[in-house]
Amino acid sequence: LIALLLQLRGAQRGSLDATVVVESAVEELAAAVRELRELAQGIHPSALTERGLAAALRIVAARAPLDVELDVTDAPLDTNITVAAYYIVSEALNNVAKYAGASRAAVRVRETGAHLVVVVEDDGRGGADLDGGTGLRGLQDRVSALDGRLDVHSPAGAGTRLRAELPLA
The missing domain is CATH 1.10.287 (Helix Hairpins)
Structure with a gap:
């Protein structure tokens, strides 16, 4: 600089x-x-480390320039899983705000058996592609590093649904 x-x-x-x-x-x-x-x-927000995932995601949702519905587990989780879930939601909502033209988004973070499942859905224009930009590729890399799985369903004109599965064990 x-x-x-x-x-x-x-x-x-x-x-x-x-x-x-x-x-x-x-x-x-x-x-x-x-x-x-x-x-x-590599830097974790203080709200995440001090108050947990649900509180940190409430802050992210409040800062988003659209309505965000949150349904987030308060269960204690491994730090790596917590950080990954935070960044998945944060980056997904960033993408919604920048590219989707959406008026609302829904975020669900739930334990389902051996996985933490993170879902972010919006009512935007769709067309998101895992190979299209650095944000989604970065999420794919983060999820893969934890032996997880990331799926994006985003038909043109029909919104986007991002789903990440992170192994808990």
Whole structure:
């Protein structure tokens, strides 16, 4: 970011070609955003560590720019599973807000036998694809790292249903 700042100041003073600087700045800023996302994935929100999954997801839902219905277990869970469930819901709601054009979403996090099942559904435009963007691919990687399974059902014009199964044992 410091290099980016110096380049932009050079362009501002007229000592550097503005077009070249802007092209370089876009590339550097994109790289910085990627690095910040990677860093942020390793940081747990204080609400999650201090108050648990249900409380942390209530905060995420309250910040979403659409109505979110929550049904989240309060059962104590393994830390890795709790963190994964948090990021699955957070990223899914981010995607709903950015791309779905939805007015509402529903989040369910429940224990079912040997798995924690996380479901996020919306009433948006559908068309989400696991291979289409970094957010869903990142979720796929996170779920796979825990030997879990992620399914996305998203027919065009009919909303999206994301379902993750995380093994509890």
